[in-house]
Amino acid sequence: MFYLRIILTSILSLKTNLLRSLLATIGVIIGVAAVVAAMSIIEGLTREVEKSIESFGSNVLQVFPGAKRQGGRQVGEVQTLSIDDADAIAAQCPAVIRSAPEVMGVATVKFFNKNTQGTVLGTMPQYTEIRAYNVEHGRFFTRSDVKSEAYVAVLGHKVAQELFGNGSPLGFVVKIQGKTFTVIGVMEKKGTIGFTRVDEQVIIPVTTAMKRLFGYRNIHSISAQAKDTHLANEAQKQISTLLRKRHKTPPGVDDDFAIFSQEQISKSFRETSQRLGLVFYSIAGISLVVGGIGIANIMLVSVTERTREIGVRMAVGAQRFDILSQFLAESSLISVVGGSIGVLVGVGFSKVLTGLSANMLKVYVAPSAVIIALTVAFITGMISGIYPAYKASRLDPVEALRYE
Amino acid sequence: MTNSQTMKNSQSPDVADRSAATLIELVDLQKHYHMGTTTVEALAGVNLKIHPGEFVSITGASGSGKSTMMGILGCLDRPTGGKYFFDGEPAGELSDRQLAKIRNRSIGFVFQTFNLLPRTSAIKNVEVPMFYAKRIRTRNFALEALEMVGLAGRAHHVPAELSGGERQRVAIARAIVNNPKLLLADEPTGNLDSYTGAQIMMIFHQLHASGVTIVLVTHEPDIAVQAERIVQMRDGKIVHDGPVDPAKRVQAMEETRRMAEEKQKRLQANS
Ligand SMILES: Nc1ncnc2c1ncn2[C@@H]1O[C@H](COP(=O)(O)OP(=O)(O)OP(=O)(O)O)[C@@H](O)[C@H]1O
Ligand SMILES: [Mg+2]
Numbered sequence: 001m002f003y004l005r006i007i008l009t010s011i012l013s014l015k016t017n018l019l020r021s022l023l024a025t026i027g028v029i030i031g032v033a034a035v036v037a038a039m040s041i042i043e044g045l046t047r048e049v050e051k052s053i054e055s056f057g058s059n060v061l062q063v064f065p066g067a068k069r070q071g072g073r074q075v076g077e078v079q080t081l082s083i084d085d086a087d088a089i090a091a092q093c094p095a096v097i098r099s100a101p102e103v104m105g106v107a108t109v110k111f112f113n114k115n116t117q118g119t120v121l122g123t124m125p126q127y128t129e130i131r132a133y134n135v136e137h138g139r140f141f142t143r144s145d146v147k148s149e150a151y152v153a154v155l156g157h158k159v160a161q162e163l164f165g166n167g168s169p170l171g172f173v174v175k176i177q178g179k180t181f182t183v184i185g186v187m188e189k190k191g192t193i194g195f196t197r198v199d200e201q202v203i204i205p206v207t208t209a210m211k212r213l214f215g216y217r218n219i220h221s222i223s224a225q226a227k228d229t230h231l232a233n234e235a236q237k238q239i240s241t242l243l244r245k246r247h248k249t250p251p252g253v254d255d256d257f258a259i260f261s262q263e264q265i266s267k268s269f270r271e272t273s274q275r276l277g278l279v280f281y282s283i284a285g286i287s288l289v290v291g292g293i294g295i296a297n298i299m300l301v302s303v304t305e306r307t308r309e310i311g312v313r314m315a316v317g318a319q320r321f322d323i324l325s326q327f328l329a330e331s332s333l334i335s336v337v338g339g340s341i342g343v344l345v346g347v348g349f350s351k352v353l354t355g356l357s358a359n360m361l362k363v364y365v366a367p368s369a370v371i372i373a374l375t376v377a378f379i380t381g382m383i384s385g386i387y388p389a390y391k392a393s394r395l396d397p398v399e400a401l402r403y404e
Numbered sequence: 405m406t407n408s409q410t411m412k413n414s415q416s417p418d419v420a421d422r423s424a425a426t427l428i429e430l431v432d433l434q435k436h437y438h439m440g441t442t443t444v445e446a447l448a449g450v451n452l453k454i455h456p457g458e459f460v461s462i463t464g465a466s467g468s469g470k471s472t473m474m475g476i477l478g479c480l481d482r483p484t485g486g487k488y489f490f491d492g493e494p495a496g497e498l499s500d501r502q503l504a505k506i507r508n509r510s511i512g513f514v515f516q517t518f519n520l521l522p523r524t525s526a527i528k529n530v531e532v533p534m535f536y537a538k539r540i541r542t543r544n545f546a547l548e549a550l551e552m553v554g555l556a557g558r559a560h561h562v563p564a565e566l567s568g569g570e571r572q573r574v575a576i577a578r579a580i581v582n583n584p585k586l587l588l589a590d591e592p593t594g595n596l597d598s599y600t601g602a603q604i605m606m607i608f609h610q611l612h613a614s615g616v617t618i619v620l621v622t623h624e625p626d627i628a629v630q631a632e633r634i635v636q637m638r639d640g641k642i643v644h645d646g647p648v649d650p651a652k653r654v655q656a657m658e659e660t661r662r663m664a665e666e667k668q669k670r671l672q673a674n675s
Contacts, residue, residue: 002538009535016523312519315480316578317508317536319501397480401519 003325010330014337017302024298025338027291028380031284032342032373033349038280039369040350042273044362049273053266056194059229060130061096061236062260063089063222063243080218081257083206085246086124089224092242095235099224100124101206105214109202110175111163118159119201120176122209123223130225131193138170138185146205149212153181157189158199176202177213232261288376291338292384299331299388310392311400324393331385332378339377343370427491427586427617428454428477434485435472435640446472448640449486456585459608459618461628461648464637470621473637474590477619478511479503491585508536512579514589518571520563526550526574527559533582549577553607569600576607580616587611589620593627599670602663605630609657629656 014021056062065080086101103122108115127133128140141152153174160169160183169183181204190198210216226235236259243249243257303310310323350363435447446469454460462470475481476488479495480503488495490506498506507513512533520529530546539545550556553573563571572592579587589608593601605627612618622628629652636644 002535005535012524308519309521312521313532313536314504315478315507315513315519316533317504317582319504319536322536398475401480401515 003329006322006325006329007333010326010333013302013306014330014333020298021334022338022341024294025291025334025341027287027289027294028335028338028377029291029342029345031287031291031380032339032377033346034280034284034287035373035376036343036346036365036369037349037353038277038284039372040346040363040365041353041361042277042280043366043369044350044354044364046269046273047364048362049269050266052192052195053262053269055190055192056262056265057131057225059226059232060262061224061226061232061239062194063224063239064258064260065218065220066256066258081220081222081243083219085243086219086222088242088246089222089239090126093224093235093238095226095231095238096224097227098126098130099222100127100130101219102127102221102223103206103209103214103216103219105209105216107177107202107213109159109163111169111172114163116159116162118156119196120209120213121201121203122206122213123203124206127203127223130223131198133190133193133198134188135185136188137168138183140185140203141205146207149207150205151179151181151208151212152184152204154185154187154203155183156187156199156201156203158197159202160186174202176204179213232263236261288380291335292380294384295331295335295381296384296388298334299327299385300391302330303327303388303392306392307395307400307403310395311397311403314395314397315401320393323395324389327389327392328382328385331389332381335377335381335384336374339374342377343373346373425455426453426489427456427458428452428619429489430473430476430486431489432486433473433476433483433488435469435476435481436484445640447476447483450637450640450642452635452642452645454617454619456617457612457615458633459612459631460620461631461634462619462621462637463623463625463628463634464643466623468637469640470637471590472640474588474619474621477586478513478588479506504536508533509582510585512576512582512584512587514572514575514579514587514592516591516594518563518568518575518595520571520574520578522564523562525560525562526555526566526577529563529574530578530581533578537582539582545581546577549581550574552580552610553577567600568596569603572596572600572604573607576604576611580611584616586617586619589618591621591623593622593624598626599663599667601627602660603667605660606664609660626656626659629653630660 063081081101083101086099089096090099100123105120107118107120109118124146125140125142128135135154136157138154140154141150145152153176155163155169163169163174164172169186172183173180174183175181187198187203192198204213206219210219224235224239226232239259240255244255247256249256313323347365350365354361354363430450430452433447433450434445437444437446450473462473464470472481476483479490482496491510493506495503495506521532527543527546527550530549531542534542534545547556547559550559553576555570555573555577558566558570558574563574566574587608593604596604608618608620609630618631620627620631628634629648631648632653633647634644635642
């Protein structure tokens, strides 16, 4: 009851100096807004990315090419991945059940007067099994389509919709980069796999993509499926050994390829987001320190200004501790009010960011972020109020009453 | 609780010298201020006894030490020498905490400059001492105190909306709301015209009649003689201490009553 009244009293005295109190809290507002925005952005990113990482498949490995390097220096010619590498992985690595080469390119896909910009993926039939991504209508292309470099295409769900509406595209021809492809299938609706939006993708035989469409000499990646999730690490080792042998990489020289697993991607993502978080939290921390100093400053001014009031309160029986509590309550209250404004600003900022990114970055405001931010603001206010409040409580009543 | 403390703390050797009916006792009281190399003797050995229910005026030239003495009597300040017994307790030996408690429960202050909390309504100002006494349901008591000083109708006005006399009456209501034994007033009419001052004095007389001990500092002889006793100070010492001629007192009080009533009439005529 008594402390409730102390808080009410401090609300009253803050209200009389509303503008100044708010200005004093700018640092806290910025600090808390930064904490909330940072936590929301990171949490939002994490949720999105973790969904993507899960869709990557826990038993899938992806191999990317890289230059042969030694001590950071490039030695020898750039060895890159080939379709043969992809075949060899499935054939010679016991822990790997399937593997498929992949090439990518961006192309305009046209059907009469409609066209859409899409990603073209060139791969092999086993791609559907590796990614657990199936044909909904029609069929996928076969090994013989690959061998014959056939002009056949399987459309992603969204591509099909955009070009053909609700009608069936099967048997129709589309133009990809001006070349004519027959649509033989439409993929199921899937959203994303890894970081790729597969629904906006057109899949064609890898050979057609390389030789007829883009003129690539090498493939861009290899997807490999381990026999089992717990064999993923084993598969990675086998692939590494095999590729070093095939690329004739001497011992002591770094790999000219990189293998990613779901585990690895999520680990490196976690590291990145932690580093990002650290930057945000440092900014927030500095703002809070600055904010704390601002509050301490305003409280010192307030103590001096209200010396007489303090004298009066003491004259009518306030204990030193009562005065201390009142000023501490005021400084914590200022910073909690500032903190609440900061939360609003932070949430608003996050929402704006979501809007600006056209919902690609879905910011997630975690309740824990709000609670943490407000607690930190409260503690900042307490700490910065300690010295001014102590000073107020140590005033000599007679001198305080004489103060002009 | 205050009583049991009194019993315990009064076991000092000179306990027999003080009659039980002494509210204030100053023994060779001194207050020195050190200003660089010089020392100001604001109080240079004051001896004084005030009994419960007394009404005492303190007069003296400016700088004679009246306010300094009031500060010590009010347990706001500590003497640098001598002893002060309040209600039998050696105030000089009490902790800040105990002194604050005495100020809160047993002493009421009225200042020349009113010292109300700014931007705080009259009733809230009156509630402050009860707040520090941790009393609950303070509203009605505050209203009663305001009624006693004739200001119930102004309960929700802030000081800036009140006249000087009204402010002082709020200050008196605040001083008496915890039912103190002692009311200390340092030139309470100093900032008021004589008619308004008369109203304030009428309230003091009423409080005195109800048993409150009053110590009042004043420069005005017409006010000083309304007390039962006048203490005169000079250079930090008491140079005169004696009862007021009852005839003079009655005359001054009658005059005060007349002025207060006139003021009241004028106010009613205006409204
Ligand atoms: N804090 C202080 N530091 C130094 N000197 C002080 C202090 N307070 C009071 N004095 C001195 O003590 C003396 C007594 O002051 P005090 O205020 O008690 O006088 P007073 O009788 O109340 O005067 P007035 O009628 O003008 O109010 C004065 O000479 C004053 O200068
Ligand atoms: Mg004075």
